[in-house]
Amino acid sequence: MKQVAEKARVSTTTVSHVINNTRVVSEDARERVLSVIKQMRYIPSAVARSLKNDKTHTLGMIIPNNSNPYFAEVIQGIEAESFKLGYNIILCNSYDDPKKQAAYTRVLMEKRIDGLIIVSSGSDEELNQLLADEGIPKVLVDREVPGLAADFIEADHEQGGYLATKYLIDLGHTDIACVSGPKTLLPSGDRVQGYWRALKEAGIARREEYLAHSDFTSQGGFTAFQQLLALERRPSAIFASNDLMAIGGLCAAHQAGMKIPEQLSVIGYDDIALASFSTPPLTTIAQPKYEIGVLTAQVMVQRIRNAASELQREKLETKLMIRQSTAAFKA
Template identity: 80%
Template sequence: MATMKQVAEKARVSTTTVSHVINNTRVVSDDARERVLSVIKELRYIPSAVARSLKNDRTHTLGMMIPNNSNPYFAEVIQGIEDASFKLGYNIILCNSDDDPKRQAAYIRVLMEKRIDGLILVPSGSDEELTKLLADEGIPKVLVDREVAGVAADLIEADHVQGGYDATRYLIGLGHRRIACVAGPDTLLPSGGRVTGYLRALAEAKLEFRTEYLIHSDFTSQGGFNAFKQLLALPERPTAIFVSNDLMAIGGICAANEAGVKIPQQLSVIGYDDIALASFSTPPLTTIAQPKHDIGQLTAQVLVARITNPTLPLRREMLRSQLIIRQSTARPEN
């Protein structure tokens, strides 16, 4: 790999001149600039991003932390972030905390050592170390979907309460009265919001809430499979289930098929997120579509604005979700 010294020697200039050409830090004669750029192209010299950041105090790199890289929801949010970041001249370094707050804190330290200009964080819960790390660092940051106690940052989220309410209201409108909810971890804000919406819709329709009809799981297909098995084993099983994400819903449909329960004839299922797989499940899944690409794009735009002007007032943006009706829901048989 070519070095700056080799570029300087071949272009017959000093290494300082090469540095000024690369970083636009001082006026260089047209003749010298053309020679340097020609040699850089010929030798395929790649400037050190770290060295350039020391001069410019910018790496044009954003760090992003997600809790689970196996969840397609995050892949679609990341696509929106990458699209907007690329247009704004920024690269992304992606880390996966695997829902572990300690790993999350360790990775954030790594990202900061890489001299990222800003951080996008979808928190996996929080602990004292994470809160202190985020509160102490002056790095611009945007939280997505989930707040961290004690940390002042821009927040981009979807309206989870409204989404949970809309899903449950739709099932009630079909005529269902025994409606269960398979929720995500009760420690996470989006999961709690969706349950709040579910409970609000039940109360508004004067339907009794049954504690055995609310099961918390872990946003995985296996978690949904296990929760459905538990619900379908009840003496009076539900006729409809609102599931807090599509992965759990797809796992749950597998459990229903295994138990010989026909969907939607004997059990209606509605998911959440509208991941690409949702329209290819059997049957295709009715779901609440989150504006995933829009969330990603807005997140990147807000973070770059924060990097450019750290004195901007904090933003809290809430985007609405949308009901997508497919073939996994129907009126109850009786």
């Protein structure tokens, strides 16, 4: 800043006022300062500015796993809307490790972020205490953190599980299995509750062996489908709690010599872009991923601007996307 002032023949205070637009500066002085800034390719220090006004216009975001396309599509919405609202994003990946989640939270706090967006990797005492102690604005996406009061944005997972199972029942299936996500994550439990509700409503007996738990990966789905297809009474349809597990399951079914959907109907959850290009294209429950991202950014900025406002809880609807991995039951 001092070098810019010397070349523009003004004071460092004037340069500061031009950069931060904090006081009227003569047009001649402003043009000289901006010209020198352009020549020198001078980039103002965000850290220095944050020390002065306590704002960095930067948001931190922690996600469980950046290899899951679901999170990538949510991030697109968050990044696009944040940029419109004048905020940048620092993204951290916890790799489904709650301990790493707490460590990244500390790192982001040190960066003096204005707000924190979290997709939780699970409960961790250190993280819970850290978030409770910090007064920074927070928005939770998809997964709540026990005991933490924060804005919360999610899709209606119970409704999604219900829609998936009911569609399979409407196709004539009664032996319907479910591949759920980790037991510790609330969205997994909500989708299973929708699955149970649809079965009960249709008068279909609940079979515990038809519920398999796995992580939200293709390998996890592959292993869970192998377990279900090894049962003496094989299911004729399987609802997988995310598309990656469903795609891994398609591979397991193929290895078992089963034709999809003639011998086994498969339905996923999320409607990631890859779902349309699996073999066969995957019937799935679509989450409004981009819209979740946009709404998250809007709620985050509202919270930053008005910390005392009432906490928001938003639940967006899911919908059924019918493709070629499901068919009417054949005895």
